[in-house]
Amino acid sequence: MTKKKNDPLRLDISYLVKQPPATYKEFEFNFPQLALSPELVLVDIQGTIAISVTDDGVVAEGKLAALSQLTCGRCLDDYWQPLEINFTEIFSAHPGDDPADDQQEQPLEADGSIDLGSILRDYALLDMPIRQLCKDDCKGLCPTCGMDLNQEDCGHRQESIDPRMEGLKQLLENEETTD
Ligand SMILES: [Zn+2]
Ligand SMILES: [Zn+2]
Incomplete structure:
Protein backbone atom coordinates (compact mmCIF):
# COMPACT_ATOMS: atom_id res chain seq x y z
CA MET A 1 0.00 0.00 0.00
CA THR A 2 1.54 3.26 -1.08
CA LYS A 3 0.67 6.33 0.85
CA LYS A 4 1.14 9.46 -1.18
CA LYS A 5 2.35 11.71 1.55
CA ASN A 6 3.63 14.25 -0.93
CA ASP A 7 0.22 15.04 -2.34
CA PRO A 8 -1.93 16.65 0.36
CA LEU A 9 -4.91 16.64 -2.01
CA ARG A 10 -5.01 12.86 -2.17
CA LEU A 11 -6.75 11.57 0.93
CA ASP A 12 -5.89 7.98 1.81
CA ILE A 13 -9.05 6.26 3.01
CA SER A 14 -8.05 2.70 2.07
CA TYR A 15 -8.54 1.47 5.65
CA LEU A 16 -11.89 3.26 5.94
CA VAL A 17 -13.51 1.74 2.85
CA LYS A 18 -12.99 -1.71 4.40
CA GLN A 19 -15.18 -0.69 7.34
CA PRO A 20 -18.93 -1.42 7.40
CA PRO A 21 -21.29 1.11 5.77
CA ALA A 22 -22.15 4.16 7.91
CA THR A 23 -18.68 4.25 9.46
CA TYR A 24 -17.87 7.91 9.87
CA LYS A 25 -14.60 9.77 10.28
CA GLU A 26 -13.66 13.41 10.26
CA PHE A 27 -10.35 14.63 8.92
CA GLU A 28 -8.87 17.95 9.90
CA PHE A 29 -7.84 19.73 6.74
CA ASN A 30 -5.45 22.54 7.55
CA PHE A 31 -2.79 23.83 5.18
CA PRO A 32 -0.92 27.12 5.06
CA GLN A 33 -0.95 27.04 1.26
CA LEU A 34 -2.26 24.87 -1.58
CA ALA A 35 -1.76 25.41 -5.29
CA LEU A 36 -4.86 23.99 -6.97
CA SER A 37 -3.75 25.22 -10.38
CA PRO A 38 -1.15 27.74 -11.56
CA GLU A 39 -3.82 30.44 -11.37
CA LEU A 40 -5.51 29.32 -8.17
CA VAL A 41 -3.48 29.35 -4.97
CA LEU A 42 -5.31 29.19 -1.66
CA VAL A 43 -3.75 30.11 1.65
CA ASP A 44 -4.80 29.55 5.24
CA ILE A 45 -7.05 26.60 4.37
CA GLN A 46 -8.92 25.39 7.45
CA GLY A 47 -11.78 23.02 8.01
CA THR A 48 -12.86 19.42 8.04
CA ILE A 49 -13.59 16.70 5.55
CA ALA A 50 -16.05 14.12 6.85
CA ILE A 51 -16.08 10.67 5.27
CA SER A 52 -19.08 8.34 5.54
CA VAL A 53 -18.67 4.81 4.25
CA THR A 54 -21.35 3.57 1.79
CA ASP A 55 -22.00 0.19 0.17
CA ASP A 56 -19.43 0.71 -2.59
CA GLY A 57 -17.53 3.81 -1.65
CA VAL A 58 -17.79 6.89 0.51
CA VAL A 59 -19.51 10.24 0.76
CA ALA A 60 -17.11 13.11 1.39
CA GLU A 61 -18.43 16.28 2.97
CA GLY A 62 -16.10 19.25 3.05
CA LYS A 63 -16.50 22.39 5.08
CA LEU A 64 -13.50 24.59 4.48
CA ALA A 65 -12.53 28.22 4.63
CA ALA A 66 -9.60 29.69 2.73
CA LEU A 67 -8.18 32.91 1.39
CA SER A 68 -7.34 33.67 -2.22
CA GLN A 69 -5.36 36.66 -3.40
CA LEU A 70 -7.31 38.62 -5.98
CA THR A 71 -6.96 42.01 -7.62
CA CYS A 72 -9.58 44.62 -6.92
CA GLY A 73 -11.41 45.57 -10.10
CA ARG A 74 -11.61 49.23 -9.05
CA CYS A 75 -8.36 50.25 -7.32
CA LEU A 76 -6.25 47.41 -8.82
CA ASP A 77 -4.80 46.60 -5.41
CA ASP A 78 -4.28 42.98 -4.41
CA TYR A 79 -6.46 41.84 -1.55
CA TRP A 80 -7.37 38.63 0.29
CA GLN A 81 -10.76 37.25 -0.65
CA PRO A 82 -12.28 34.86 1.90
CA LEU A 83 -13.78 31.76 0.29
CA GLU A 84 -16.17 29.15 1.66
CA ILE A 85 -15.64 25.73 0.14
CA ASN A 86 -18.55 23.48 1.05
CA PHE A 87 -19.20 20.29 -0.88
CA THR A 88 -20.77 16.87 -0.73
CA GLU A 89 -19.36 14.39 -3.22
CA ILE A 90 -20.04 10.70 -3.70
CA PHE A 91 -17.08 8.43 -4.43
CA SER A 92 -17.86 5.01 -5.81
CA ALA A 93 -15.74 2.01 -6.72
CA HIS A 94 -18.14 1.57 -9.66
CA PRO A 95 -19.20 5.08 -10.68
CA GLY A 96 -22.11 5.33 -13.09
CA ASP A 97 -23.23 1.71 -12.56
CA ASP A 98 -26.75 2.69 -11.67
CA PRO A 99 -28.32 4.67 -14.52
CA ALA A 100 -31.25 5.67 -12.28
CA ASP A 101 -28.79 7.40 -10.00
CA ASP A 102 -28.61 10.93 -11.35
CA GLN A 103 -26.08 12.04 -8.77
CA GLN A 104 -22.61 12.56 -10.14
CA GLU A 105 -20.22 10.01 -8.74
CA GLN A 106 -16.47 10.36 -8.53
CA PRO A 107 -14.21 7.36 -8.98
CA LEU A 108 -12.69 5.78 -5.90
CA GLU A 109 -9.09 5.07 -6.86
CA ALA A 110 -7.88 1.47 -6.77
CA ASP A 111 -5.38 2.36 -4.03
CA GLY A 112 -8.24 3.52 -1.80
CA SER A 113 -7.55 7.22 -2.09
CA ILE A 114 -9.76 10.07 -3.19
CA ASP A 115 -8.57 13.04 -5.18
CA LEU A 116 -9.71 16.27 -3.59
CA GLY A 117 -7.79 18.53 -5.96
CA SER A 118 -10.35 18.98 -8.72
CA ILE A 119 -13.21 19.16 -6.18
CA LEU A 120 -11.54 21.91 -4.19
CA ARG A 121 -10.71 23.77 -7.39
CA ASP A 122 -14.29 23.58 -8.71
CA TYR A 123 -15.90 24.62 -5.43
CA ALA A 124 -13.38 27.38 -4.78
CA LEU A 125 -14.10 28.82 -8.23
CA LEU A 126 -17.84 28.58 -7.51
CA ASP A 127 -17.36 30.83 -4.51
CA MET A 128 -15.27 33.41 -6.37
CA PRO A 129 -17.10 36.72 -6.50
CA ILE A 130 -18.11 37.97 -9.94
CA ARG A 131 -17.19 41.49 -8.87
CA GLN A 132 -13.78 41.37 -7.26
CA LEU A 133 -13.61 44.28 -4.85
CA CYS A 134 -11.19 44.87 -1.96
CA LYS A 135 -14.20 46.26 -0.09
CA ASP A 136 -17.79 46.95 -1.10
CA ASP A 137 -17.33 50.70 -1.09
CA CYS A 138 -13.91 50.81 -2.76
ZN1 LIG B 1 -7.45 62.86 -9.69
ZN1 LIG C 1 -10.28 48.37 -4.28
Missing part, protein backbone atom coordinates in the same frame (compact mmCIF):
# COMPACT_ATOMS: atom_id res chain seq x y z
CA LYS A 139 -13.62 54.25 -4.34
CA GLY A 140 -11.29 53.08 -7.11
CA LEU A 141 -8.76 55.14 -9.05
CA CYS A 142 -9.26 58.70 -10.25
CA PRO A 143 -9.76 58.47 -14.04
CA THR A 144 -7.97 61.79 -14.43
CA CYS A 145 -4.77 61.32 -12.41
CA GLY A 146 -4.84 57.65 -11.34
CA MET A 147 -4.77 58.45 -7.63
CA ASP A 148 -6.14 55.72 -5.36
CA LEU A 149 -9.18 57.55 -4.04
CA ASN A 150 -9.30 55.26 -0.98
CA GLN A 151 -6.02 56.83 0.13
CA GLU A 152 -6.56 60.44 -0.79
CA ASP A 153 -9.02 62.74 -2.53
CA CYS A 154 -7.09 64.33 -5.37
CA GLY A 155 -9.87 66.89 -5.85
CA HIS A 156 -10.70 66.02 -9.45
CA ARG A 157 -14.39 66.14 -10.14
CA GLN A 158 -15.71 62.66 -10.85
CA GLU A 159 -18.36 62.59 -13.55
CA SER A 160 -18.87 58.90 -13.03
CA ILE A 161 -17.50 57.07 -9.99
CA ASP A 162 -17.92 53.62 -11.51
CA PRO A 163 -15.34 52.95 -14.25
CA ARG A 164 -17.54 50.24 -15.76
CA MET A 165 -20.32 52.78 -16.31
CA GLU A 166 -17.73 54.92 -18.05
CA GLY A 167 -17.01 52.00 -20.39
CA LEU A 168 -20.70 51.56 -21.09
CA LYS A 169 -21.07 55.24 -21.86
CA GLN A 170 -18.22 55.05 -24.35
CA LEU A 171 -19.74 51.97 -25.93
CA LEU A 172 -23.06 53.75 -26.43
CA GLU A 173 -21.30 56.79 -27.86
CA ASN A 174 -19.36 54.63 -30.31
CA GLU A 175 -22.59 52.99 -31.38
CA GLU A 176 -24.13 56.37 -32.05
CA THR A 177 -21.22 57.46 -34.25
CA THR A 178 -21.21 54.23 -36.31
CA ASP A 179 -24.97 54.41 -36.93
Whole structure:
Protein backbone atom coordinates (compact mmCIF):
# COMPACT_ATOMS: atom_id res chain seq x y z
CA MET A 1 0.00 0.00 0.00
CA THR A 2 1.54 3.26 -1.08
CA LYS A 3 0.67 6.33 0.85
CA LYS A 4 1.14 9.46 -1.18
CA LYS A 5 2.35 11.71 1.55
CA ASN A 6 3.63 14.25 -0.93
CA ASP A 7 0.22 15.04 -2.34
CA PRO A 8 -1.93 16.65 0.36
CA LEU A 9 -4.91 16.64 -2.01
CA ARG A 10 -5.01 12.86 -2.17
CA LEU A 11 -6.75 11.57 0.93
CA ASP A 12 -5.89 7.98 1.81
CA ILE A 13 -9.05 6.26 3.01
CA SER A 14 -8.05 2.70 2.07
CA TYR A 15 -8.54 1.47 5.65
CA LEU A 16 -11.89 3.26 5.94
CA VAL A 17 -13.51 1.74 2.85
CA LYS A 18 -12.99 -1.71 4.40
CA GLN A 19 -15.18 -0.69 7.34
CA PRO A 20 -18.93 -1.42 7.40
CA PRO A 21 -21.29 1.11 5.77
CA ALA A 22 -22.15 4.16 7.91
CA THR A 23 -18.68 4.25 9.46
CA TYR A 24 -17.87 7.91 9.87
CA LYS A 25 -14.60 9.77 10.28
CA GLU A 26 -13.66 13.41 10.26
CA PHE A 27 -10.35 14.63 8.92
CA GLU A 28 -8.87 17.95 9.90
CA PHE A 29 -7.84 19.73 6.74
CA ASN A 30 -5.45 22.54 7.55
CA PHE A 31 -2.79 23.83 5.18
CA PRO A 32 -0.92 27.12 5.06
CA GLN A 33 -0.95 27.04 1.26
CA LEU A 34 -2.26 24.87 -1.58
CA ALA A 35 -1.76 25.41 -5.29
CA LEU A 36 -4.86 23.99 -6.97
CA SER A 37 -3.75 25.22 -10.38
CA PRO A 38 -1.15 27.74 -11.56
CA GLU A 39 -3.82 30.44 -11.37
CA LEU A 40 -5.51 29.32 -8.17
CA VAL A 41 -3.48 29.35 -4.97
CA LEU A 42 -5.31 29.19 -1.66
CA VAL A 43 -3.75 30.11 1.65
CA ASP A 44 -4.80 29.55 5.24
CA ILE A 45 -7.05 26.60 4.37
CA GLN A 46 -8.92 25.39 7.45
CA GLY A 47 -11.78 23.02 8.01
CA THR A 48 -12.86 19.42 8.04
CA ILE A 49 -13.59 16.70 5.55
CA ALA A 50 -16.05 14.12 6.85
CA ILE A 51 -16.08 10.67 5.27
CA SER A 52 -19.08 8.34 5.54
CA VAL A 53 -18.67 4.81 4.25
CA THR A 54 -21.35 3.57 1.79
CA ASP A 55 -22.00 0.19 0.17
CA ASP A 56 -19.43 0.71 -2.59
CA GLY A 57 -17.53 3.81 -1.65
CA VAL A 58 -17.79 6.89 0.51
CA VAL A 59 -19.51 10.24 0.76
CA ALA A 60 -17.11 13.11 1.39
CA GLU A 61 -18.43 16.28 2.97
CA GLY A 62 -16.10 19.25 3.05
CA LYS A 63 -16.50 22.39 5.08
CA LEU A 64 -13.50 24.59 4.48
CA ALA A 65 -12.53 28.22 4.63
CA ALA A 66 -9.60 29.69 2.73
CA LEU A 67 -8.18 32.91 1.39
CA SER A 68 -7.34 33.67 -2.22
CA GLN A 69 -5.36 36.66 -3.40
CA LEU A 70 -7.31 38.62 -5.98
CA THR A 71 -6.96 42.01 -7.62
CA CYS A 72 -9.58 44.62 -6.92
CA GLY A 73 -11.41 45.57 -10.10
CA ARG A 74 -11.61 49.23 -9.05
CA CYS A 75 -8.36 50.25 -7.32
CA LEU A 76 -6.25 47.41 -8.82
CA ASP A 77 -4.80 46.60 -5.41
CA ASP A 78 -4.28 42.98 -4.41
CA TYR A 79 -6.46 41.84 -1.55
CA TRP A 80 -7.37 38.63 0.29
CA GLN A 81 -10.76 37.25 -0.65
CA PRO A 82 -12.28 34.86 1.90
CA LEU A 83 -13.78 31.76 0.29
CA GLU A 84 -16.17 29.15 1.66
CA ILE A 85 -15.64 25.73 0.14
CA ASN A 86 -18.55 23.48 1.05
CA PHE A 87 -19.20 20.29 -0.88
CA THR A 88 -20.77 16.87 -0.73
CA GLU A 89 -19.36 14.39 -3.22
CA ILE A 90 -20.04 10.70 -3.70
CA PHE A 91 -17.08 8.43 -4.43
CA SER A 92 -17.86 5.01 -5.81
CA ALA A 93 -15.74 2.01 -6.72
CA HIS A 94 -18.14 1.57 -9.66
CA PRO A 95 -19.20 5.08 -10.68
CA GLY A 96 -22.11 5.33 -13.09
CA ASP A 97 -23.23 1.71 -12.56
CA ASP A 98 -26.75 2.69 -11.67
CA PRO A 99 -28.32 4.67 -14.52
CA ALA A 100 -31.25 5.67 -12.28
CA ASP A 101 -28.79 7.40 -10.00
CA ASP A 102 -28.61 10.93 -11.35
CA GLN A 103 -26.08 12.04 -8.77
CA GLN A 104 -22.61 12.56 -10.14
CA GLU A 105 -20.22 10.01 -8.74
CA GLN A 106 -16.47 10.36 -8.53
CA PRO A 107 -14.21 7.36 -8.98
CA LEU A 108 -12.69 5.78 -5.90
CA GLU A 109 -9.09 5.07 -6.86
CA ALA A 110 -7.88 1.47 -6.77
CA ASP A 111 -5.38 2.36 -4.03
CA GLY A 112 -8.24 3.52 -1.80
CA SER A 113 -7.55 7.22 -2.09
CA ILE A 114 -9.76 10.07 -3.19
CA ASP A 115 -8.57 13.04 -5.18
CA LEU A 116 -9.71 16.27 -3.59
CA GLY A 117 -7.79 18.53 -5.96
CA SER A 118 -10.35 18.98 -8.72
CA ILE A 119 -13.21 19.16 -6.18
CA LEU A 120 -11.54 21.91 -4.19
CA ARG A 121 -10.71 23.77 -7.39
CA ASP A 122 -14.29 23.58 -8.71
CA TYR A 123 -15.90 24.62 -5.43
CA ALA A 124 -13.38 27.38 -4.78
CA LEU A 125 -14.10 28.82 -8.23
CA LEU A 126 -17.84 28.58 -7.51
CA ASP A 127 -17.36 30.83 -4.51
CA MET A 128 -15.27 33.41 -6.37
CA PRO A 129 -17.10 36.72 -6.50
CA ILE A 130 -18.11 37.97 -9.94
CA ARG A 131 -17.19 41.49 -8.87
CA GLN A 132 -13.78 41.37 -7.26
CA LEU A 133 -13.61 44.28 -4.85
CA CYS A 134 -11.19 44.87 -1.96
CA LYS A 135 -14.20 46.26 -0.09
CA ASP A 136 -17.79 46.95 -1.10
CA ASP A 137 -17.33 50.70 -1.09
CA CYS A 138 -13.91 50.81 -2.76
CA LYS A 139 -13.62 54.25 -4.34
CA GLY A 140 -11.29 53.08 -7.11
CA LEU A 141 -8.76 55.14 -9.05
CA CYS A 142 -9.26 58.70 -10.25
CA PRO A 143 -9.76 58.47 -14.04
CA THR A 144 -7.97 61.79 -14.43
CA CYS A 145 -4.77 61.32 -12.41
CA GLY A 146 -4.84 57.65 -11.34
CA MET A 147 -4.77 58.45 -7.63
CA ASP A 148 -6.14 55.72 -5.36
CA LEU A 149 -9.18 57.55 -4.04
CA ASN A 150 -9.30 55.26 -0.98
CA GLN A 151 -6.02 56.83 0.13
CA GLU A 152 -6.56 60.44 -0.79
CA ASP A 153 -9.02 62.74 -2.53
CA CYS A 154 -7.09 64.33 -5.37
CA GLY A 155 -9.87 66.89 -5.85
CA HIS A 156 -10.70 66.02 -9.45
CA ARG A 157 -14.39 66.14 -10.14
CA GLN A 158 -15.71 62.66 -10.85
CA GLU A 159 -18.36 62.59 -13.55
CA SER A 160 -18.87 58.90 -13.03
CA ILE A 161 -17.50 57.07 -9.99
CA ASP A 162 -17.92 53.62 -11.51
CA PRO A 163 -15.34 52.95 -14.25
CA ARG A 164 -17.54 50.24 -15.76
CA MET A 165 -20.32 52.78 -16.31
CA GLU A 166 -17.73 54.92 -18.05
CA GLY A 167 -17.01 52.00 -20.39
CA LEU A 168 -20.70 51.56 -21.09
CA LYS A 169 -21.07 55.24 -21.86
CA GLN A 170 -18.22 55.05 -24.35
CA LEU A 171 -19.74 51.97 -25.93
CA LEU A 172 -23.06 53.75 -26.43
CA GLU A 173 -21.30 56.79 -27.86
CA ASN A 174 -19.36 54.63 -30.31
CA GLU A 175 -22.59 52.99 -31.38
CA GLU A 176 -24.13 56.37 -32.05
CA THR A 177 -21.22 57.46 -34.25
CA THR A 178 -21.21 54.23 -36.31
CA ASP A 179 -24.97 54.41 -36.93
ZN1 LIG B 1 -10.28 48.37 -4.28
ZN1 LIG C 1 -7.45 62.86 -9.69
